[in-house]
Amino acid sequence: MSEGTWEKLSQVAVKGAEHDSRERHPHPECLEGTRVALLGYIYGLLDKKDKNQIIWLHGTAGVGKSAVAFTVAQRMKGLKVTEQTLIETRLAGTFFFSRKHTKRRTTGYFFATLAYQLASNFPSVRTHVNNAILENPALLDPDKSVRDQMEGLFLRPLRKLQGRLRECGNPPLAFIVDALDECTSLDQPTFESLDEDKSKSELVELISLLAQALHDPDIPVTHILVTSRAERHIRKVMQNEDVRPLVGEIPVNISGKGIATTISLDGADVDEDIYRFLDDSFRKLQFCHSTFPQPTKIQLERLASRAGRRFIVATTMMKFIDDRHNDPRDRLELMLKLTSQLLPGTEVYKLYDLILSTCADPTLAYMHLSILAVLADPLPISQISELLGPGQGRDVEKVLVQLRSVIDLPTDSSLPVNIYHSSIRDYVSQRSNCCLRQVRHTTSPHSLIALSSLNLMVREIPESTALLDALSELMKHSQVVQPQDPKQLKHSLSFMVQPPEPMQKA
Numbered sequence: 001m002s003e004g005t006w007e008k009l010s011q012v013a014v015k016g017a018e019h020d021s022r023e024r025h026p027h028p029e030c031l032e033g034t035r036v037a038l039l040g041y042i043y044g045l046l047d048k049k050d051k052n053q054i055i056w057l058h059g060t061a062g063v064g065k066s067a068v069a070f071t072v073a074q075r076m077k078g079l080k081v082t083e084q085t086l087i088e089t090r091l092a093g094t095f096f097f098s099r100k101h102t103k104r105r106t107t108g109y110f111f112a113t114l115a116y117q118l119a120s121n122f123p124s125v126r127t128h129v130n131n132a133i134l135e136n137p138a139l140l141d142p143d144k145s146v147r148d149q150m151e152g153l154f155l156r157p158l159r160k161l162q163g164r165l166r167e168c169g170n171p172p173l174a175f176i177v178d179a180l181d182e183c184t185s186l187d188q189p190t191f192e193s194l195d196e197d198k199s200k201s202e203l204v205e206l207i208s209l210l211a212q213a214l215h216d217p218d219i220p221v222t223h224i225l226v227t228s229r230a231e232r233h234i235r236k237v238m239q240n241e242d243v244r245p246l247v248g249e250i251p252v253n254i255s256g257k258g259i260a261t262t263i264s265l266d267g268a269d270v271d272e273d274i275y276r277f278l279d280d281s282f283r284k285l286q287f288c289h290s291t292f293p294q295p296t297k298i299q300l301e302r303l304a305s306r307a308g309r310r311f312i313v314a315t316t317m318m319k320f321i322d323d324r325h326n327d328p329r330d331r332l333e334l335m336l337k338l339t340s341q342l343l344p345g346t347e348v349y350k351l352y353d354l355i356l357s358t359c360a361d362p363t364l365a366y367m368h369l370s371i372l373a374v375l376a377d378p379l380p381i382s383q384i385s386e387l388l389g390p391g392q393g394r395d396v397e398k399v400l401v402q403l404r405s406v407i408d409l410p411t412d413s414s415l416p417v418n419i420y421h422s423s424i425r426d427y428v429s430q431r432s433n434c435c436l437r438q439v440r441h442t443t444s445p446h447s448l449i450a451l452s453s454l455n456l457m458v459r460e461i462p463e464s465t466a467l468l469d470a471l472s473e474l475m476k477h478s479q480v481v482q483p484q485d486p487k488q489l490k491h492s493l494s495f496m497v498q499p500p501e502p503m504q505k506a
Helices: 003-012 036-046 065-077 110-121 123-135 146-167 196-215 232-238 269-288 297-306 311-321 328-339 348-357 362-374 381-392 396-401 422-429 445-460 466-476 487-497
Strands: 053-058 091-096 173-178 222-228 247-250 252-256 259-263
Touching (some): 036 053, 036 065, 053 065, 065 222, 091 110, 110 123, 110 146, 146 173, 247 252, 269 297, 348 362, 348 422, 362 381, 362 445, 381 445
Parallel strands (some): 053 247, 091 173
Antiparallel strands (some): 252 259
């Protein structure tokens, strides 16, 4: 493969979408000894050589889909296609979607990223990937037809790989695609502005194209593990006539020795797994804080029960207790007190309510958390503060420190702040999800960001410019605002063309 073409592909491929990328650190994974039945069942499916499969693992937010996807990817990466090979493994490629990262929330970079990984893992197909790009350089354009990308960057190299794998005994290949429901359209910045129909059609097309590729008789045995929430449009396409024969769905009921068992992400065995996770986490905490007392069995059982079979709840509990800012003994007592208000199986939103209630100013904390969740791309603290201005942006770091259990706050202030889990975005998407009375009348984060952005723009506009003249024309139309229209609309129009007082010349 020519260096120029390979370099171009390398630049287009989204490294952060790979399962073990630095961007995804710390990587959620299954603790040893947990998810035994589920992982064993998935590994069994991935070892099948009789037909290609789409293994669809679905569940609600926070039940551990990404941890399972990462754990499976690591296992496949550790399995060589033959003992003699140095680099060729059964993990052909991974793509972990994420709505909070621009290039990881669209299908535009999907097949280029998988092609880069496939060619890195199997050098024998690099020439074929190279030829496809030389024949049609537009394949690397994220706006290019996804079907053309699939055929040129995915199906074509897979066909050429069949002979190589036949020499190795036909070990099945595995692709891992996580958080399919996080895939949105390329030009959609935040969840409130999403064109849902466009997003759904893009996602439906991707699933259909993957199924089309797996129906091809000239590719080696290939399995694709897909994780997502069980959203209606995803379920619908999985049941399409052309897709359904390929799909192995989890949860699934299996029978053995006359006993029916359900393999799922939130089965009865998860209570024990969460107990094990909490016990292991507290032991690690005790190793770092020698005076920290190990919780009693009853306390662990209560915390595990309150997690409601959701690993995100258990993980958030531990991040709250060990936030590196407070005494973990005090935080444990506070968490035990807070969780006494949680019923087993309570939605994670209730836990987020309780965490916000511990902040010095819950309303300000909710506002900052909302802003983090709706930003098109994550920003460092300094830029968040600058964006919000001297009023709303005051004490940003002081507020965010209190939210360490639900956000990733880097020690390096130049790095962006991220929410830990997509359930946070769901939580702040509607104020009714938060039961704290203080936040019921808070301003929409989108409105805050829009007004703050306009403020920054206006500061940079000279007093007499064509842009300012054009904006001034809006004032002539402000009288068309009807009484039933949002009260702030007319004020916003005025704000756009009437800069703050300090900007006026004396």
